[in-house]
Amino acid sequence: MTEQLDATHPDLVTVKVPTHWYNLAAELDEPIPPHLHPGTREPVGPDDLAPLFASALIAQEVASETYIEIPQEVREIYAMWRPSPLIRARRFEKALNTGAHIYVKYEGVSPVGSHKTNSAVAQAYYNHIDGVRKLTTETGAGQWGSALSFAGAQFGLEVEVWQVRASYESKPYRGHLIRTYGGTVHSSPSTLTEAGRAILAKDPDTTGSLGMAVSEAVEVAAADPEARYALGSVLNHVVLHQTVIGQEAVAQLALVEPDGADIVFGCAGGGSNLAGLSFPFLREKIHGRSNPRIVAAEPAACPSITRGEYRYDHGDVAGLTPLLKMHTLGMDFVPDPIHAGGLRYHGMAPALSHTVELGLVEGVAISQHDAFAAGVQFARTQGIVPAPESTHAIAAAAAHVADDPREQVVVIGLSGHGQLDLPAYAEYLDGKF
Amino acid sequence: MTEQLDATHPDLVTVKVPTHWYNLAAELDEPIPPHLHPGTREPVGPDDLAPLFASALIAQEVASETYIEIPQEVREIYAMWRPSPLIRARRFEKALNTGAHIYVKYEGVSPVGSHKTNSAVAQAYYNHIDGVRKLTTETGAGQWGSALSFAGAQFGLEVEVWQVRASYESKPYRGHLIRTYGGTVHSSPSTLTEAGRAILAKDPDTTGSLGMAVSEAVEVAAADPEARYALGSVLNHVVLHQTVIGQEAVAQLALVEPDGADIVFGCAGGGSNLAGLSFPFLREKIHGRSNPRIVAAEPAACPSITRGEYRYDHGDVAGLTPLLKMHTLGMDFVPDPIHAGGLRYHGMAPALSHTVELGLVEGVAISQHDAFAAGVQFARTQGIVPAPESTHAIAAAAAHVADDPREQVVVIGLSGHGQLDLPAYAEYLDGKF
Numbered sequence: 001m002t003e004q005l006d007a008t009h010p011d012l013v014t015v016k017v018p019t020h021w022y023n024l025a026a027e028l029d030e031p032i033p034p035h036l037h038p039g040t041r042e043p044v045g046p047d048d049l050a051p052l053f054a055s056a057l058i059a060q061e062v063a064s065e066t067y068i069e070i071p072q073e074v075r076e077i078y079a080m081w082r083p084s085p086l087i088r089a090r091r092f093e094k095a096l097n098t099g100a101h102i103y104v105k106y107e108g109v110s111p112v113g114s115h116k117t118n119s120a121v122a123q124a125y126y127n128h129i130d131g132v133r134k135l136t137t138e139t140g141a142g143q144w145g146s147a148l149s150f151a152g153a154q155f156g157l158e159v160e161v162w163q164v165r166a167s168y169e170s171k172p173y174r175g176h177l178i179r180t181y182g183g184t185v186h187s188s189p190s191t192l193t194e195a196g197r198a199i200l201a202k203d204p205d206t207t208g209s210l211g212m213a214v215s216e217a218v219e220v221a222a223a224d225p226e227a228r229y230a231l232g233s234v235l236n237h238v239v240l241h242q243t244v245i246g247q248e249a250v251a252q253l254a255l256v257e258p259d260g261a262d263i264v265f266g267c268a269g270g271g272s273n274l275a276g277l278s279f280p281f282l283r284e285k286i287h288g289r290s291n292p293r294i295v296a297a298e299p300a301a302c303p304s305i306t307r308g309e310y311r312y313d314h315g316d317v318a319g320l321t322p323l324l325k326m327h328t329l330g331m332d333f334v335p336d337p338i339h340a341g342g343l344r345y346h347g348m349a350p351a352l353s354h355t356v357e358l359g360l361v362e363g364v365a366i367s368q369h370d371a372f373a374a375g376v377q378f379a380r381t382q383g384i385v386p387a388p389e390s391t392h393a394i395a396a397a398a399a400h401v402a403d404d405p406r407e408q409v410v411v412i413g414l415s416g417h418g419q420l421d422l423p424a425y426a427e428y429l430d431g432k433f
Numbered sequence: 434m435t436e437q438l439d440a441t442h443p444d445l446v447t448v449k450v451p452t453h454w455y456n457l458a459a460e461l462d463e464p465i466p467p468h469l470h471p472g473t474r475e476p477v478g479p480d481d482l483a484p485l486f487a488s489a490l491i492a493q494e495v496a497s498e499t500y501i502e503i504p505q506e507v508r509e510i511y512a513m514w515r516p517s518p519l520i521r522a523r524r525f526e527k528a529l530n531t532g533a534h535i536y537v538k539y540e541g542v543s544p545v546g547s548h549k550t551n552s553a554v555a556q557a558y559y560n561h562i563d564g565v566r567k568l569t570t571e572t573g574a575g576q577w578g579s580a581l582s583f584a585g586a587q588f589g590l591e592v593e594v595w596q597v598r599a600s601y602e603s604k605p606y607r608g609h610l611i612r613t614y615g616g617t618v619h620s621s622p623s624t625l626t627e628a629g630r631a632i633l634a635k636d637p638d639t640t641g642s643l644g645m646a647v648s649e650a651v652e653v654a655a656a657d658p659e660a661r662y663a664l665g666s667v668l669n670h671v672v673l674h675q676t677v678i679g680q681e682a683v684a685q686l687a688l689v690e691p692d693g694a695d696i697v698f699g700c701a702g703g704g705s706n707l708a709g710l711s712f713p714f715l716r717e718k719i720h721g722r723s724n725p726r727i728v729a730a731e732p733a734a735c736p737s738i739t740r741g742e743y744r745y746d747h748g749d750v751a752g753l754t755p756l757l758k759m760h761t762l763g764m765d766f767v768p769d770p771i772h773a774g775g776l777r778y779h780g781m782a783p784a785l786s787h788t789v790e791l792g793l794v795e796g797v798a799i800s801q802h803d804a805f806a807a808g809v810q811f812a813r814t815q816g817i818v819p820a821p822e823s824t825h826a827i828a829a830a831a832a833h834v835a836d837d838p839r840e841q842v843v844v845i846g847l848s849g850h851g852q853l854d855l856p857a858y859a860e861y862l863d864g865k866f
Contacts, residue, residue, distance in 0.1 A: 087513065091587070113852060176855035176856060180812050180855065181813055379544075380614055385613055419610070419853055429612050
């Protein structure tokens, strides 16, 4: 029987699941600026964060170790779908008429179809350890909310999700997914919270924003001693959890491209996907093993890196969160209701913003039209329908390599699939944007 | 860096992609009864089938070799997602309070989210070799139609799909997916064909059926010398292509369970998924290496194996196809519009029906309610939301092993994911069935 099996598998390379998360901050000469208390403007301490976050996550937020061990229980869940594949996109290369070797690191194989489960499982685990009964959270397109609902189901935690209204209405399937995992989901702003009611009083027709949904989820968690809040991006501990992506990608790439990556593209909304992918590549750069450029592809409708200011700002619209040093369009910025709901965030992860300031990461803004054009081309060549968020990275990479005969090694972070975003593809195909 | 990588990966086992398809018929003492010409009732010859099918596919329909080589071009596309994972479902086992070792062979990792691509790519390839310009086909839930559209895009073939009306209306996302790959999609019955118009004249409110959609697609292909028809299940060549599933599963299982499988469950609509999974397990049985039971889980609303007759019948409702010896509820049978659109077919693959008659495969009928109850339990434990079709196999397996401490080895064919079927899950959660 074995003689019937292929001896080679040229386009899928496999490595083991990492046992540790990688903490880039520990290897940088300049530390990430601390988060500040919104009242005192002094660095927040563990006590300030304790009502909202599990103790281990608070420690990870300011960790100084380079590697932090992934608990066995978390690794067992990761092993349900990790390592995620690194796929050589040969048909896409051909369509682009390029000499580049294009690899996509594909997180769409996770149960919920995106990278979000990498942090959701870790956060649910640490809250479970702390005896928490319920987690509240916000979600844009619904990727994070469904990931946390899945993770909550693994540890017997109740999960309550506020989904940005624009996405709640245009992407009902993700709400069904949250419920299938046993979670509950509300349209945000909702009448369930003071923050939501205040926003609705001012602007009843608002399309919502991640900043508003954060305010609602934080308010509910803060008022319930058995509940805590979980954030799907932005914070250092979320970025940390996502480094499983980049560690696998670096190891996978080493099996087929001995000189490593020349350039890495990822989409950036809150920043955790790109940071999780790129920080292990920056480790390679810091240690002189390769010298990759890192490109953050953000939507032209919400360009925090390319058009925002680098300053302290709140993570939410009600000003309940600590002040974060980041690239921001301002806490009140409400982006157009583009289909890439996961990229509609006014700020950017402080850890990623810091690497931008250090010259390690650069930004590029992509229009929604260009993003979907690349997404359709990718689907028709490689089969995978990318999440609207991920199409931004694909478009940026395609523009970089098209009709260029150089054999550069390109890595694209494919943060998730877009099967629940197909109405957006239909709108694009119908010429609506 | 490598010391940061896990040395073991207990729940995902990997083998190579098969280089050949496995033809069980060549190893059986009694041959599969031949297909008959609908006019003469004599066995159909290659000339009868040539207007509809590529020459290589016609040859595969009556192949006598045990192994048929998979063309390199097809294997290169398979390698984009194959081998599909065999996953030990430990959390599902725990929820079922069973000693059984449950493995799921998961085809949802394919670009379109189901096993259908295994045959779609092969059929598109052989038609491309024959110089065909366009393929027509039917689809139920839309899995096959989207798979063929993806496959057509790989070889520059136009693809036109008739989707059963009940699914076209309740599952619009799969129509969007077909279009994203560049295909076109019509609700069936349509006014574009004589068959469709005749059905609509008789019953304008029909929910449609696979048999009707077959008639429409066959009619269009037969009238266009540059077009051919592609069938997503039932025929011997489709079953053959799907044996990559079972070959991988047998090899993967051998790495962790030296005695092989005790029992294999798969859902059965047209039969290609279950046959593709189970025939390599029957090879193990024939050669005395193990002795697995094979169970076909079919919907109570369309129980061709458990309630149908074994006789010659048409594959479609208009009587355009050859007569097939199979378990059938009659070509005019219109099942209730259950959510498992892929299982709403009046007949069963002749190859699979033949193994039922030989006592190698047994059937069990599952209600839609029980199927979705198992699907939700599986989603909450293992993360993967199963396709409605696949939930039938999960429910049958769960009923077999629940509260049974015996350490039997169970394989479940998970033919696809159900992310595009989430409204059906919402209806179940709302208590609507």
